[in-house]
Amino acid sequence: MKRKEGHYIKASSKGLKALEEGLFFYPDNVDLNRMMAEYYYNNRIWNQSVHYWEKVIAKQDYKPNIKDYINLAKALNKEKSYSRTIEIISELLMNGYRNPEAEYILAKTYSLNNDYKKAISAWEKVFRDNQFKAIEEDYIEISENYNKVQNYDKSVEILKKGLEKYESTTILSKLVEVTLLLQNWEESLKYFEKYKTLNKDKGEALEIDMQISMIQQLLGNYDDADQKLGDVLSGGINTEQLYRQLNIFNNGDTRIEFYKKLERNKKVIIVFDSINITWDRKPFAFKLLLRQDVDIIAVRKRKKSYLQDLSFGDFYSAVNTLVNGYEKKYAYGFSLGAYASIYYASKLNCKILALSPRLSIHPDFGKEIQKGKGFVHEREFQYNKDIEPIIVFDPKNKLDKNYINKGIKPYFPNAHFIESAYSGHGVAPHLLKMGLLKDFVIKFLQDEIPYYDKKLRGKSSSYYRVLGDACLKRNKPKWALSLVEHATYLEPDDNLNMRLKIHVLNRLQKHKEAVNFARYCKQIKKSDRTIRSLLIDSLVYMNDLKGAQKEIDEYMQKFGKTPGITKKEQELKANGLEQSSS
Template sequence: MQENLKADVKKSTLREGKKTAKNLFVKIGGMIKRRIPRINAYHTKLELAKTAMKDKDWKQASHHLFELIHEFKPNVDNYVMLGKVLRKDKQYQEAEKILNEGQLHFPNNHIILTELAKVTIDTYNWVKAREILNLAKTHHDEIPVSAHFGLSIVNRVLGNDKESNAQLSHCLDEHSEELKETYKKGYRKIILYNNGENRIEYYKMTQKNDTVTITFDSINMVWDEMPFGFKFLKKQNTDIIAVRRRTGNNYYQDLSLEDFNKTVNLLVHSYKRKVAYGFSLGGYAVLYYCADLNCEILSLSPRNSAHPNYGDKLSEEIPFKHNLSLTNNPNITPIIIYDPKNRTDNSYIEKELKKSFLNARFIEHHYAGHRTAPFLSQIGVIKDLVGRVVHGKELIEYDKKLRSKSHQYLRVLGQECLRRNKGKWALELSEKALELSPEDSKALALKEKAIVRLESNKTKEYSWLREAAIQISEKKDQIIKLFSLAFIELLEIML
């Protein structure tokens, strides 16, 4: 009987175990069934967010990422992605808010801190950016090279050249290959200032240097293009501050002298060598904005067409907000290159700039025209000239025979010949200009005008000869009589 009781207990235990196992299996299965749709929902939203980011649809991307963050378990990558999307969409306050929220879940996480630093850089809060990057560096030895390089840039913007150089040296010594891979173009670009119409960009090269060059776009350039002189300057071991314009009809009237100085002053003075370079409108701008920075200035054909005294009809359409006269700074010796035969440029030079810059070096290129930068390029000396200024080398006088290589010079000289009614010379010069540059429409127009002028002159000459012949024919009797009298008087004298 005892054995039967033991057998019954064993069977009962086995049945209960199977029942318990079955219940547990059912429970786990239910959890899995409920979990699978949730996992699928997470990945679906993540893929939708990434697709929207790829399409630069920042609104849609932020919508999906907000759902991921607040409906699922907190994740560093999602916080960083959302911060980046909001930053790209220029929702800086929201980006900072969400990244700070991420910091609460993941204190001092260097990836979140690095993205937060980018937000503060985009909002020009350089002091806070430095604090955040230093915090990331303190808590993590393996922060990305972009954070190290970013810290170097921020210190430079704040005028701390020693800290900047030390951080850059660390990048070059410890992360050289990563730096090259991250910044394949050899520089990092950040925006220092943007008022919607004018923008100041800073290009920090990835190699050590102690020179900065400030450039201003000329009249035909906008900020969607590369800055003025950038392709050449980036090879000269100089950092670049480029002042840009959103539209072509902007004459820097929206950028105040005060805002410019406030933006670049500490940065510029953290360099040992400071250079400013511009042509035409940019040539005017380097003199107007940079005269008080005590830097080397190269200004080619300075002109602002909106200037009420030295501009053109644009001055009637565009309000001129700049000072009418430029700063008289006796401590600088700007190099100003121009064509004295160009009436507009010469008037501005003689009446204004020679009074404002008493120590300036004025270099004349007769018949180069207003566009001295293309002229210097055509004769093959522009790179040598700019390179000498950037590196502080002595300027040299270039062979005047090189002018014959410039179709612009030949055309401008031909236009002056035509103005002085030297049609044959004008025609010859226009043809030589077209040999150098067949697409020079102004040289072609000069040729056509010269031909018309020559034909007109021939017609006038023929008309004069015909009129003289008619007059001689009408007065032939008087002429014969005069000749006869003269002959008789001559005979009398001889006899």
């Protein structure tokens, strides 16, 4: 039986059933919708709460109820609908309805939405309000936003204000973190010492002392660092994790990490990531190096890039004093990392192991399609006759051979060059498959010249694939097929082996076999665009234009309309028109 609206409002305390009945009869009643929104919010059913708050807001045509807007924003944030929160709060504030809580929610939501510049602007407005009572977490949150845009000075400034109000270990640890990135080592040390006075836990105190020892190294106080390290080791620090880490540089795109082993080491190695390794993964060769008697400095990238954002000056400022505290200093890298090890570490007179150095954007020695794009480093290496870098490369690879002969040899007259014919550019994975990579690194760290044992090439699928590719280019497809099939036998799931085999089968006019093999490969390597593209080509060779179009449609559905696939579709349509006209 339908009753008056007031009855259902009064009966709402009885629970959901009364509210549902009331809304059935009066779906536009603002009070009932508001109560339903509150009910779902209190029961943590965020999407339903948002639904009813939106209905409440929609009925406020004239003067809005600011509290309703704030409650909707809170529900939206619980649902992680940050863009909608920003939309409704911005609309409220732009219409002249100033409200400190709304401004506070907007600042926090910009942060949650990773819109750091707008978050900073909103937070600064909040902090300018003399009535605002910032809690400890607010100082930390605005500092994190400053950090995201590399404004570390402002981050330190706001954290210092927070420290005046809250003598907090959390704020102190953040101050250590940011002053390290500013390379204000003395300040970092001061805050760590202060942190230690506030923390009475013995285990935590040992961890703090370990960090202090590392900062003393950065300052060049090597004796103090060694003494502190001795105290930490004798004090019984937890050795479950073999190292401790400090980030000592971060410009937003490149980060330099210092890994100190829980032992006294006389050696340090600087490792540079290859092009596809980013800082969300462990550094290049990390597991292997952890088992050696070395401390590690890792130069990392946020995303795939060519390290052009890292100047030698910034690199030098971050690591020079640190590495000079060791008796021996080394550098190691593969491909981009090998180039970087020569470019940066040769100026520190490090011993260098560089596996197939390459910089694809180098204006003289890069790939033709990429030459000079974004390149800002010095064009030539600095001449250095005092070091003897070990450089491993494939002399059959034209790009790498040219770089070695013209871009590296003239500048390092005492370098040792180890040739790994038919390894391809991928020298590091080739050595790994041969079982030699570990031995190369260990010999290098023992100041020996590694030996490349050609007899072990038979273990590497890369050798057979690269040799097969060379045969194909010399118009010997039958030899190429034999070699690539052996490569596939050694490593059945390798993308490069699969691609070459499809090429070879098509060269031999075995198009049906190429199609069948490509379809098999597509099922295993679902995200390999090249394999899908080769399948389309194979179908065209078979004159199966419908099959090719079907694969193109599937490609576009999965990867979108890329320039390459769009061109294939245009060629396919042109091919189809020619056939129909003939």
